[in-house]
Amino acid sequence: MSLGKEMSLKKMSRTHVNCTINGDEVDFLTTDATSLLDALRDEVGLTGAKEGCGTGDCGACSVLVDGRIQCSCLIFAPEAEGRHITTVEGMADGEHLHPLQQTFLEGAALQCGICTPGFLLAAKALLDENPAPTETEIRYGLAGNLCRCTGYDKIIRAVQEAAVQLKGA
Amino acid sequence: MTATEHPPAYKYVGTRPIRHDGYDKVIGKARFAADLNLPGQLHGAIHRSPHAHAKILSIDTSAAEAMPGVKVVVTGDDFPALDPKNPNFDLAANIIARGVAYYHGHAIAAVAANTKPEAQAAAAAIKVEYELLPAVLSIDESMADGAPLVNETNHTKFVPPGEPSNLSTITNLDRGDVDDALAAADVVIEREFDCAHVHQGYIEPHACVVDTGPDGKTSVWCSSQGHFRVRSMTADVLGWDKSRVKVTPAEIGGGFGGKTTVYLEPLAARLSEKAGKPVKMVMSREEVLRATGPAPEAKMKIKIGATNDGELTAIDGWMAYGVGAFGDMAGLIGAMSVASYKFPNLRMETYTALTNTPKSAAYRAPSAPHAAFAIESVVDEVALELGMDPIELRLKNAAVEGDLTAMGMPHPRVGLVECLEALKASDHYNSEVPEGAARGVAVGFWFNIGEESSATVNLNEDGTATVLTGSPDIGGSRASMALMAAERLGIDVYSITPVVADTEAVGFTDVTEGSRATFATGKAVVQACDMIIDELKKRAASIMSVDVDQVAWVDGAAVSAGHGGGEGGEPLTLAAITAQAKRTGGPLTATASLNAAGAGPSFAVHCADISVDEETGVVSVLRYTAVQDAGTAIHPSYVEGQFQGGSVQGIGWALNEEYIYNADGVMDNASFLDYRIPVASDLPLIETIIVEVPNPAHPYGVRGVGETGIVPPMATIANAINAATGVRMTSLPMSPPKLLSALNKRSK
Numbered sequence: 001m002s003l004g005k006e007m008s009l010k011k012m013s014r015t016h017v018n019c020t021i022n023g024d025e026v027d028f029l030t031t032d033a034t035s036l037l038d039a040l041r042d043e044v045g046l047t048g049a050k051e052g053c054g055t056g057d058c059g060a061c062s063v064l065v066d067g068r069i070q071c072s073c074l075i076f077a078p079e080a081e082g083r084h085i086t087t088v089e090g091m092a093d094g095e096h097l098h099p100l101q102q103t104f105l106e107g108a109a110l111q112c113g114i115c116t117p118g119f120l121l122a123a124k125a126l127l128d129e130n131p132a133p134t135e136t137e138i139r140y141g142l143a144g145n146l147c148r149c150t151g152y153d154k155i156i157r158a159v160q161e162a163a164v165q166l167k168g169a
Numbered sequence: 170m171t172a173t174e175h176p177p178a179y180k181y182v183g184t185r186p187i188r189h190d191g192y193d194k195v196i197g198k199a200r201f202a203a204d205l206n207l208p209g210q211l212h213g214a215i216h217r218s219p220h221a222h223a224k225i226l227s228i229d230t231s232a233a234e235a236m237p238g239v240k241v242v243v244t245g246d247d248f249p250a251l252d253p254k255n256p257n258f259d260l261a262a263n264i265i266a267r268g269v270a271y272y273h274g275h276a277i278a279a280v281a282a283n284t285k286p287e288a289q290a291a292a293a294a295i296k297v298e299y300e301l302l303p304a305v306l307s308i309d310e311s312m313a314d315g316a317p318l319v320n321e322t323n324h325t326k327f328v329p330p331g332e333p334s335n336l337s338t339i340t341n342l343d344r345g346d347v348d349d350a351l352a353a354a355d356v357v358i359e360r361e362f363d364c365a366h367v368h369q370g371y372i373e374p375h376a377c378v379v380d381t382g383p384d385g386k387t388s389v390w391c392s393s394q395g396h397f398r399v400r401s402m403t404a405d406v407l408g409w410d411k412s413r414v415k416v417t418p419a420e421i422g423g424g425f426g427g428k429t430t431v432y433l434e435p436l437a438a439r440l441s442e443k444a445g446k447p448v449k450m451v452m453s454r455e456e457v458l459r460a461t462g463p464a465p466e467a468k469m470k471i472k473i474g475a476t477n478d479g480e481l482t483a484i485d486g487w488m489a490y491g492v493g494a495f496g497d498m499a500g501l502i503g504a505m506s507v508a509s510y511k512f513p514n515l516r517m518e519t520y521t522a523l524t525n526t527p528k529s530a531a532y533r534a535p536s537a538p539h540a541a542f543a544i545e546s547v548v549d550e551v552a553l554e555l556g557m558d559p560i561e562l563r564l565k566n567a568a569v570e571g572d573l574t575a576m577g578m579p580h581p582r583v584g585l586v587e588c589l590e591a592l593k594a595s596d597h598y599n600s601e602v603p604e605g606a607a608r609g610v611a612v613g614f615w616f617n618i619g620e621e622s623s624a625t626v627n628l629n630e631d632g633t634a635t636v637l638t639g640s641p642d643i644g645g646s647r648a649s650m651a652l653m654a655a656e657r658l659g660i661d662v663y664s665i666t667p668v669v670a671d672t673e674a675v676g677f678t679d680v681t682e683g684s685r686a687t688f689a690t691g692k693a694v695v696q697a698c699d700m701i702i703d704e705l706k707k708r709a710a711s712i713m714s715v716d717v718d719q720v721a722w723v724d725g726a727a728v729s730a731g732h733g734g735g736e737g738g739e740p741l742t743l744a745a746i747t748a749q750a751k752r753t754g755g756p757l758t759a760t761a762s763l764n765a766a767g768a769g770p771s772f773a774v775h776c777a778d779i780s781v782d783e784e785t786g787v788v789s790v791l792r793y794t795a796v797q798d799a800g801t802a803i804h805p806s807y808v809e810g811q812f813q814g815g816s817v818q819g820i821g822w823a824l825n826e827e828y829i830y831n832a833d834g835v836m837d838n839a840s841f842l843d844y845r846i847p848v849a850s851d852l853p854l855i856e857t858i859i860v861e862v863p864n865p866a867h868p869y870g871v872r873g874v875g876e877t878g879i880v881p882p883m884a885t886i887a888n889a890i891n892a893a894t895g896v897r898m899t900s901l902p903m904s905p906p907k908l909l910s911a912l913n914k915r916s917k
Contacts, residue, residue, distance in 0.1 A: 033286070041204075042206075046197070047197070047200075047203075047204035048196075048197020048198075049197075050201065050203070050372075050373065050422070051203065051374070051451075052372040052373065052374070052422075052454065052841070053454040053840065053841045054453060054454060055454065055840055055841070055842065057454075057840060057841035057842045058372055058454075058841050060372055087197065088195075088196065088197035089196065089197040089198075091196070092196055097192075097195065097196070101195040101196065104195050105187045105188075105191045105192065105195055106187060107806070108185070108188070108645070108804075108806035108807055108809075108810055110191065110194055110195070111423075111643070111644040111645060111807070111810055111814065112371075112372075112373070112420070112421060112422050112423045112424075112643060112644065113190075113194030113195075113199055113420065113422070114201060114371075114372045114373040114420075114422030114423060115372050115422075116194050116195060117197050120195065135854075136850075138849070139849040139850040139852070140849075140850045142848075142849045142850075143848045143849055143850040144848075145848075145849075146372055146841060146846060146848065147372070147849075148369075148370050148371055148372055148423050148425070148814070148818065148846060149423055149644060149810065149814045150810055150813060150814055150817075151810075151813035151814045151815075151816055151817030151818075151847075151852065151855045152817065152847075152848075152849040152852055153809075153813045153854050153855045154806070154809075154810060154813070155849070156849065156854065157854075
């Protein structure tokens with residue numbers, strides 16, 4: 001191990017990013033080449049968003065950026081500057097689960113659970129915009145998220161049930 | 170919907186509690202392997218072969234070693250040369266090449282550096298000199314006379330050792346006189362089929378963190394279907410004693426058979442040992458597709474003879490499975506999976522062929538989906554030829570207890586007839602086929618396995634319990650273990666904490682595969698509960714001052730007929746006994762270990778309504794029903810989930826999924842964009858009917874349910890496409906271009 005190697009690491013330039021994550025003002029240092037997903041997981045310590053592909057094809061890394069569902073693997077971390085970001089860790093209100101979290105649990109809408117954070121956020125974005133979606137609208141609203149365990153059946157039903165509960169709330 | 174043979178009298182078994190690990194999974198707290206980090210950890214990356222088959226002349230790691238942040242580089246020379254008789258010989262050669270790269274993507278060297286980008290840059294800077302060897306890329310090329318060798322270390326199994334070969338197995342199963350029976354048959358249908366490689370497609374890429382300390386003790390945290398196998402494979406590949414390796418299972422993000430082996434752990438262990446720091450390795454999706462096990466490709470020829478009244482008299486089959494660059498027994502297992510019909514005369518000639526593609530791995534009922542696609546398609550043709558209802562034809566020939574599988578093993582009590590009857594009575598089968606649509610049905614079978622499991626039940630002072638097993642939970646098995654323990658002990662299911670314990674905290678347990686966890690590990694849990702109930706009765710007898718044989722365990726409490734109950738005449742509850750454990754003999758704990766016999770086979774019948782867009786060749790699945798025998802559904806929601814998940818993987822296999830290789834053996838579609846698995850908008854709801862024909866070899870009647878669901882969908886959809894268009898599709902996937910081409914060739 002040479003001193004030169006250590007020096008080169010320290011010289012790597014970093015950007016200071018300020019944003020709001022799950023309601024808290026957060027700041028972190030990141031390189032310009034780091035994805036928002038990696039920054040959330042490695043710098044901020046929120047590992048709820050998962051990497052399934054790193055190319056925006058599976059939706060496991062989905063987060064809300066200013067209320068809109070996005071693949072955090074396709075966003076550079078410095079682009080989060082000034083944004084409001086919601087991750088799965090921010091969905092529950094204290095000890096009270098979001099109705100989607102509750103209906104996913106009660107309806108067995110998860111098996112391995114790796115895709116679940118992305119599905120919960122995609123479903124939240126869908127219901128925030130369309131509180132009474134049809135089954136087809138739910139299916140297209142969640143078409144950017146891959147699940148390999150459930151065949152989607154119980155996920156669709158859980159979103160339908162959450163929509164009913166949210167409407168009654 | 171559940172069709173129950175005998176209404177169960179259980180309090181917890183058959184209910185649908187929220188799974189114990191569920192909360193962590195909906196709030197983002199569940200720890201998967203890639204979520205784990207150790208202080209001071211390095212990051213690993215792999216240099217992979219750019220060629221499908223090449224001799225490695227030299228590896229120059231000097232430039233990589235001089236790069237910023239790089240701590241250590243390893244190649245095949247850093248691993249012991251295993252004896253070819255070592256069961257993990259092929260595994261070791263697949264994990265890192267020694268002298269020859271056998272497929273595009275084969276690992277050549279691995280790097281550990283301070284950051285992942287540094288490790289990746291260094292891996293790319295490794296210079297390898299190759300001498301290209303001829304690449305064998307198809308089953309036909311592999312089996313051709315004079316074919317170049319795929320892998321010079323491969324020899325055909327079960328025959329006296331001879332020259333190296335491209336064939337891993339050559340097997341023949343037969344009974345009766347197939348030629349005579351076919352000559353005498355009123356109807357004979359013969360078709361040829363082929364299936365492309367498909368991937369398990371778990372959403373979580375392989376990942377691990379490995380820490381080898383200065384004393385050599387190695388701790389592994391990883392995503393796997395069986396951490397005891399990770400331990401033995403890692404130790405074997407490194408030439409270590411198993412006791413050196415401790416494996417802690419992380420949550421697993423899908424496996425479907427693909428995580429029953431290892432790719433990263435031995436590399437990370439060697440890197441960690443040499444660097445003196447923990448090493449984390451996480452595959453990219455592209456690496457998962459290029460270098461981890463897909464299911465085999467296959468070619469099949471199936472001929473079936475029948476009498477005019479619908480008796481299937483003979484089957485003559487030829488099947489070859491292409492398993493990539495290392496041998497296995499896929500062909501033999503494919504033949505063994507022929508078990509749905511009586512077939513008095515049967516001949517199955519099978520081959521397992523090597524090609525210079527990634528080593529295939531198990532995928533849900535391995536080898537059975539291919540065979541069922543072919544056989545169930547031909548059975549459908551027989552029904553059409555005879556003008557018989559496809560369910561009636563199958564009912565007439567369905568295997569029942571005592572009928573022989575292709576292997577010649579008699580079936581135990583099985584539920585194929587019950588599944589067929591349940592579909593026949595279903596709302597779906599009795600509904601009109603929608604206008605412009607068509608319907609198909611097909612049957613699936615899987616053996617299921619038992620194998621070794623251990624379980625420990627610890628009762629806590631307050632009457633709650635912890636159930637430790639060694640079976641990674643890939644689809645709700647912790648909830649099943651808790652339900653069975655709750656039923657046995659008579660305490661609330663939420664008073665039980667089911668834990669998947671590490672290799673040093675629980676007895677040896679085989680991999681979660683073969684649909685065995687709820688069956689075999691469940692049996693161990695029940696046995697441990699029974700042991701602890703015996704102990705509880707002894708403690709209760711001493712508290713109540715009665716003979717232990719006067720104490721019974723009823724509804725979570727000790728009751729004594731002779732004594733009229735506990736001290737106050739009341740039953741002595743489990744919590745009352747654990748509260749006095751200290752003065753009655755100490756902690757209450759029991760461990761059971763077993764090699765489970767009697768795994769009950771599980772049959773399924775699927776039904777699909779589909780429509781075909783004749784301008785584009787796109788198939789839409791409009792309605793889908795999966796009927797399957799679960800023996801007894803411990804947690805019906807997760808049983809349904811297995812049926813639904815298997816069905817949809819099968820629908821993807823039927824309609825879209827395939828490895829597309831170019832002429833150089835490079836996969837052209839190594840991403841989730843181009844290797845397209847079904848998304849929500851591709852599908853209808855998947856209706857389920859749980860048939861319960863209890864397995865007599867399990868205390869609650871469990872049959873494994875994890876695998877059979879992927880077996881029927883391909884033929885179900887092919888049969889529906891045939892009904893819709895008159896075109897018999899014999900090549901998977903039945904993707905739009907292939908179907909369009911077949912439609913265009915259709916005789917008008």
